Amino acid sequence: MTSWIRFQSADEKFGFGVLEDDCVIEYEGDMFGTARSIGIERHLDQISLTSPCAPSKVVALWNNFYALAEKLGKAPPSHPLFLIKPPMSVIGHGQPIVRPACYDGKIAYEGELGIVIGKRCSNVTVQEADAYIFGYTCVNDVTAAELLNEDPNFAQWCRAKGFDTFSCIGPAIRSDFDWQSARVVTRLDDVERQNYPLSDMIFSPAQQVSLISQDMTLMPGDVIACGTSVGVGSIKDGATVSVSIDGIGALSNVLQLRRTPSGAAEG
Amino acid sequence: MTSWIRFQSADEKFGFGVLEDDCVIEYEGDMFGTARSIGIERHLDQISLTSPCAPSKVVALWNNFYALAEKLGKAPPSHPLFLIKPPMSVIGHGQPIVRPACYDGKIAYEGELGIVIGKRCSNVTVQEADAYIFGYTCVNDVTAAELLNEDPNFAQWCRAKGFDTFSCIGPAIRSDFDWQSARVVTRLDDVERQNYPLSDMIFSPAQQVSLISQDMTLMPGDVIACGTSVGVGSIKDGATVSVSIDGIGALSNVLQLRRTPSGAAEG
Numbered sequence: 001m002t003s004w005i006r007f008q009s010a011d012e013k014f015g016f017g018v019l020e021d022d023c024v025i026e027y028e029g030d031m032f033g034t035a036r037s038i039g040i041e042r043h044l045d046q047i048s049l050t051s052p053c054a055p056s057k058v059v060a061l062w063n064n065f066y067a068l069a070e071k072l073g074k075a076p077p078s079h080p081l082f083l084i085k086p087p088m089s090v091i092g093h094g095q096p097i098v099r100p101a102c103y104d105g106k107i108a109y110e111g112e113l114g115i116v117i118g119k120r121c122s123n124v125t126v127q128e129a130d131a132y133i134f135g136y137t138c139v140n141d142v143t144a145a146e147l148l149n150e151d152p153n154f155a156q157w158c159r160a161k162g163f164d165t166f167s168c169i170g171p172a173i174r175s176d177f178d179w180q181s182a183r184v185v186t187r188l189d190d191v192e193r194q195n196y197p198l199s200d201m202i203f204s205p206a207q208q209v210s211l212i213s214q215d216m217t218l219m220p221g222d223v224i225a226c227g228t229s230v231g232v233g234s235i236k237d238g239a240t241v242s243v244s245i246d247g248i249g250a251l252s253n254v255l256q257l258r259r260t261p262s263g264a265a266e267g
Numbered sequence: 268m269t270s271w272i273r274f275q276s277a278d279e280k281f282g283f284g285v286l287e288d289d290c291v292i293e294y295e296g297d298m299f300g301t302a303r304s305i306g307i308e309r310h311l312d313q314i315s316l317t318s319p320c321a322p323s324k325v326v327a328l329w330n331n332f333y334a335l336a337e338k339l340g341k342a343p344p345s346h347p348l349f350l351i352k353p354p355m356s357v358i359g360h361g362q363p364i365v366r367p368a369c370y371d372g373k374i375a376y377e378g379e380l381g382i383v384i385g386k387r388c389s390n391v392t393v394q395e396a397d398a399y400i401f402g403y404t405c406v407n408d409v410t411a412a413e414l415l416n417e418d419p420n421f422a423q424w425c426r427a428k429g430f431d432t433f434s435c436i437g438p439a440i441r442s443d444f445d446w447q448s449a450r451v452v453t454r455l456d457d458v459e460r461q462n463y464p465l466s467d468m469i470f471s472p473a474q475q476v477s478l479i480s481q482d483m484t485l486m487p488g489d490v491i492a493c494g495t496s497v498g499v500g501s502i503k504d505g506a507t508v509s510v511s512i513d514g515i516g517a518l519s520n521v522l523q524l525r526r527t528p529s530g531a532a533e534g
Contacts, residue, residue, distance in 0.1 A: 056323070057353040062421055074420050081421040084351040084429060086324040088484045101390055102481050122431070123368055153341050154329055154348040155422060162351060162483050164389070214369050216429050217355045 003172040003249070004031055004135065006054075006092070007047040014050070017042075019172055032118050032134060032220035051092035051169045052137055053116055053221040058085035058167050059212055060141050062157075064202045064227030071230055076202045080211050083157035085141075085167050085225075093171035093249075096256040097142055099237060100163050105146035107235050107255060110228035111186030111194045111243035114139040115205050116173045117224070122217040129206035132218070135175040136205075138184075138243040138251040139225040140168035145234065168241075169223060174248045179205060186231065187242045194231035198245075201226060270439040270516070271298055271402065273321075273359070274314040281317070284309075286439055299385050299401060299487035318359035318436045319404055320383055320488040325352035325434050326479055327408050329424075331469045331494030338497055343469045347478050350424035352408075352434050352492075360438035360516075363523040364409055366504060367430050372413035374502050374522060377495035378453030378461045378510035381406040382472050383440045384489040388480045396476035399485070402442040403472075405451075405510040405518040406492040407435035412501065435508075436490060438516045445514070446472060453498065454509045461498035468493060 003019040017026040017037070024042050029035040031053070062081045063069055069076055091097070099107060118134025147160040161167075179198045186194035203211065208224050218224075235241055238257045244250040270286040284293040284304070289311050296302040298320070329348045330336055336343055358364070366374065385401025414427040428434075446465045453461035470478065475491050485491075502508055505524045511517040 056355075057351075077418050077421070079417070079426075081418055081423065082425060084324075084353055084425045086351055086483055088323075088486070100481065150346070151344050151348055154344070156348060158349060158351045158425065159346075159482050164484050214367065215426050216353055217431050219355070 001174065001176045003174050004052055005170070005172045006050045006052050007042075008050055009042065009047050049093045049171055050095070051090045052171070052173045053169070053223065055087060055090060055221050055223045056219045057087070058089065058223045058225060060085055060161060060225040061203075061208070061227035065196065065200050065229035066202060067196060067200055068229045069202070080203050080208055082212065083161060085158070085162050088164050089162055089167040091165045091168055091253065093251050093253070095253060096165065097168065097235070097253050098165045098256050099258055100144060103144050103147070105144060108143045108145045108232055109186060109188065109235050109241040110141040110143065110232050111184045112139040112141050112228050113179060113184060113198055113226040113245060114169055115209065115224040115226065117209070117218045117222040118220055120217060120219055121209065121213045124210055124213045126206050126210040129209035129213075132209055132213075133205060134220070135173040136177040136179060136248060137169055137173045137223070138171070138245050138248055139223065140241055140243050140251060140253060141225050141228065142166040142168065167225070168243070168251055168253045170251045171249045177247055182245050182247060184229070185244045187244070188233065188235065189239050193233055194229065196229035196231070200229060268441065268443045270441050271319055272439045273317045273319050274309075275317055276309065276314050316360045316438055317362070318357045319438070319440045320436070320490065322354060322357060322488050322490045323486050324354070325356065325490045325492060327352055327428060327492040328470075328475070328494035332463065332467050332496035333469060334463060334467050335496045336469070347470050347475050349479065350428060352425070352429050355431050356429055356434040358432045358435055358520065360518050360520070362520060363432065364435065364502070364520050365432045365523050366525055367411060370411050370414070372411060375410045375412045375499055376453060376455065376502050376508040377408040377410065377499050378451045379406040379408050379495050380446060380451060380465055380493040380512060381436055382476065382491040382493065384476070384485045384491070385487055387484060387486055388476065389484040391477055391480045393473050393477040396473035396480075399476055399480075400472060401487070402440040403444040403446060403515060404436055404440045404490070405438070405512050405515055406490070407508055407510050407518060407520060408492050408495065409433040409435065434492070435510070435518055435520045437518045441515045449512050449514060451496070452511045454511070455500065455502065456506050460500055461496065463496035463498070467496060
């Protein structure tokens, strides 16, 4: 079991490494290729986490949990249903979610498991898929909910979920993670809002990687957000969303308080 | 007026430069930053074109021409309606469109104008937008049409349009291009199928850049595919689609003949 993080140190340098208790052992090289320890240990107090990887795309699933499908009255799909979130939407643990300047509406959280791809893959089978998974992380798949159905003819998934800072990923990537016995717990200002078992997934991680690799080549560092289950809700400006998965950690992000032109924060 | 291309030479090296008649003058540096000629002239016969840029994302518009909106009976939208196509979907002039291994259905072409972003931009006004446009190119926005509405609850835009090779871009990026007087002409095996004026666009290029920059940060090399108009149709395996815009050039791509497991081509 290894937990990988990326970070920025006080001297503004970016690095990556492996978590050990309250420290990170810094590595050099390629997290997804050849990486070796450079023997420097940094305390977590001395660094700021960034997203643990820099995806070329985030593939975000919709309708991938039986409990939510039943609540919404939707049949389980025959293939993963997904949208694509752009690289600039990605932030890490502790970085703020920023409300779009032109949007005053409801912003929703969705706590999810994230699959991090380790090797370029295209058309892999379900049996082969695990070998292409580098590890797992937590995701908060943020949505500007009122934009989704603003146009009667076109569901704006990519716009509503694609804003800068709307893909919170982290805090770490955990290899050798047993997703089948784990639960996703989402807290809003410390109040539990989601607590669902990953065993309720419609498409397992290996099925997702296999089926999506038939739709597009997946690259090292790409993230598949496995979809959410019941308990989705909205975030008030200034509130903190924390997505926790035992064995991976807790990913916390604040929806930044809006600033007026004079610079004063609005509630 | 300058036309930029990227290419691979016979010795497998990648380069970029400026078109002059039948030659490219090779440059070094950053196409979107500081680039200077290195004094090497290569004949187009001696190089293979690649896509003229490597977008971090392709933002593809739907319902952006009055003629097509009227034909489909759809109201013009109040904001650009878009989906995101991933980087691996991009190919250049002369490279083959590859039918997904698991898909036997209709594959459609859409001839479009492409806007190429030159500078990182976020929240720019319509008046500022032109300064962030590096130039214009041709796009064939390819769709696995039967996947789009395969699921009754979720239009699969990103899947149907996101396959590797489904964003044909090129042959060149033309700066100082007057889109207002230009037409997009799409030919299927030399038969004209689309011929529409860009002046019929609902959102102009500057409006698109401004409004989409309010949804997400656009990066140098990113491409906005401006949407198509009437005349969309399907491509048979082995057929050639050519998208031409006067002043930019002609972008041609073959839908590759399918190979059977024995290696023989199927018609």
